[in-house]
Amino acid sequence: MCNHDHPLFQKKEKESKDERTVHDQEHLLWNRRSFIQALGLVGGGSMMLGSHTVSATKPSPLSVALAQSENDHILVIIRLEGGNDGLNTIVPVYDYASYANLRPTIRHQQSDLLNLNADFAIPNYMNALESVWGDGNMKVVHGVGYPQQNLSHFRSTDIWASTADTYEEPTGWWGRYFEDLYPDYLINPPEIPPAVQIGNVGNLIFDGNNNNYAFTVANLEQLQNVAENGTLHDVVNIPDCVYGDKLLFMRATANTTFLYAETIHDAYTAASNNADYGEGDLGQQLSAVARLIKGGLGTKVYMVSLGSFDTHANQPERHQELLQDLSNSIKAFYEDLAVSGMDDKVLGMTISEFGRRPYENGSDGTDHGAASPVMLFGAGLNGSGFVGEHPDINEWDANDNLIPTNDFRDVYNSVLTNWFCLDPSVINTILLNQSYEILDLGIECETLSTNDFSNVNRFSHVPVYKNNTVYLELNVPSAGRGTIVLYDLVGREIGTIANKLFFEGRHSIDIKEALGKRLSFGQYIYRISIGGQHYSKSLMIK
Missing domain, CATH: 2.60.40.3080 (Immunoglobulin-like)
Structure with missing residues (x-):
């Protein structure tokens, strides 16, 4: 049995301290980057060209074909920010002895596990997902990651957002799609926001070249303010002074950049919640998303976040709090959607920039790792189950990390192909012309695309x-x-x-x-x- 006096743990504890120093420095750099990006128009911005008449965009053949190929499916991306510990989320009970030996302090006791099948279990505090699994509305993709994992939060987040792991790509996978669909977005944007993003300022997923295609708010309070009032800032209760005049101008100017405020307000007020989301952070975000979906907003992609899963120390308590929020929120979200018959139209997908090390460190936590499960939710999944092989928890790479068995871009490719029914040539553009596998996620395209974009010459x-x-x-x-x-x-x-x-x-x-x-x-x-x-x-x- 391992113990903390063992040379392995002493060595790893020193490595953990060195890693946390680098980790703190990266957070400072990322905060600066987020601040700089937040100074500009972060999504949903458009402009009125003075007194000039601007003709409406004549849709290009490509954008028309893309629009025609769209179905009524929706994707909700749930970012587990900070790097989720997969081994304590989906526990490999088929080799419990090895799992327990690597984690003498932070392991789950077998008596505290709920078996999903004979090989894998979830901790009993995730019991809200037991019925989701039992109803056939949950898939788990094992060991998701990419080759030669970059252990930086921010570089790895960019890789998951851009799909490029060998160079720094400035655009995101959904940003590239929307750029083709809405080439004149800055001046003639669509009537509805292509994407809605809560938090995640600085994330590249919805970035095109110099433009972000998501209606982005920094937090839930901002979204609720827009949704309930149709504006971002209060422009009524302003002090009667020179300062008040300047404040009014700045607030009114900020409000006008949120082109879709009224549209979001109308959708939000047209629906209500029919489930108990509790007080958790993710639950509150998903309750707002459910109202927008049920209210007919029409947006195709949403991204919410939960964190931080960066559990270098005191992991058991923090991880339990986060996974309880995730489990309870997912159950409530799909109960809410089921009332309006939309639970089979909305696919939920978790992502996290990386997993954690297979062994615990000396601080009752785990350090940055590699492979981790992706969880999918929704009544459109055609049954619960596991996808792919679980990494061998006794076989590690040169950095002592689990070796991924599924590429995260395989998951993206499968969702784009079988959930959104996109043409392979369009998916090639979205995934930077790289080929990836199609996984059996239990979803099948109901309307096969008849469009062929392979010979389209793009301006x-x-x-x-x-x-x-x-x-x-x-x-x-x-x-x-x-x-x-x-x-x-x-x-x-x-x-x-x-x-x-x-x-x-x-x-x-x-x-x-x-x-x-x-x-x-x-x-x-x-x-x-x-x-x-x-x-x-x-x-x-x-």
Whole structure:
């Protein structure tokens, strides 16, 4: 039996202290990054172009086909922020002796486990999921991760969001999809928010190139304020003074950036909750999401979060509190949706940037690891069960981590293919043209896509910053006359960057040179009109 005087645990305790020092430094960097991102318009922002008439976007063949291929399915991503300990969530009772030997202090006693089958169990404080499992509404994908796990919270979070693990990709998997679906999003956004995100400021999942496609609020209170009142900030109870005038201006300006406030308000007030969510943080988030879904908002993807699962110390108490919130909230969420008959249209999926080490450290906790289960919920799963092989808990990689048996992008690919029924060529773009497996999650596409996007020539445009200037680089699939106009964030036209015939191929335009005028430092919006289509994006003049 292991004990804390053993040389292994003394060595690991020193490693744990060193890891926590790096860990704290990363949190400082991430907080700065989140703060900087929060200064801008974080999702849901659009602009009115002064007194200029803006024609509606003529949908591109690609965006029309994508819209037509959409079904009524919804995805709710539940981020277990901080790195969830999979071995104490889904306990491998088939090798309980090895599990207990690695975790002499923080292990679950066998008498405190609820068996899901002969091989795996959950702790008894997750008993709310026992009926979810029994009703056939839960799947567990074993050992999810990616090769050569990066043990940084923030880099690994970016990898799960962007799907790129060998380089830093600035866009997210859902951001790339929405960018194709809504190419003129900044100026002509859709009537409903493509995604709703509570918290997770700084997460890349819904980021396209220089734009975020989610209606994002920092916390539940902000969402409830918008949902109940249709605005973000109080603009009535303002002090009658110069300070009050300035406060009114700032609050009103902030409110106008939330384009979808009224839409969210209407959906939220059109429905009510029919389940007891308790007082847990996740429960309150999911209760708001349920009202928006039942109220007919029409948004396809939601992301909520629960944390922190970064349990380096005193794990048993903290982990129990978090997993109880998760279990109770999931049960209430699907009971609520079932009242309106929507429990089979909503797929819940947990993600976490990594798992934990197979052995405990010297602080009654676990350190950053690799493989961890992904849990799926919903009446559309066609029965409960386990997917894939569980990692061998006695076989570790060079960093003493469990070796993943399923790639997280296999899970994404399976959801996109069999839940959203997307065409393989579209999924290739979403997953950065890499091939991944389709797992048997118990979901099947009811309406097979008849669209073939493999031969679609996509118009692309991106600002490129080099040599102390900014270039606009275009890839034009077929020749046509086009115009490119630059606006400031107030909507005033700054000038025409180009008005000419663009031949097929690549073009690079020096924006400052093309305008022939001095530009102040700051953020701008450009709009391209070519071939009857419109595209808009932001750029920074430095």
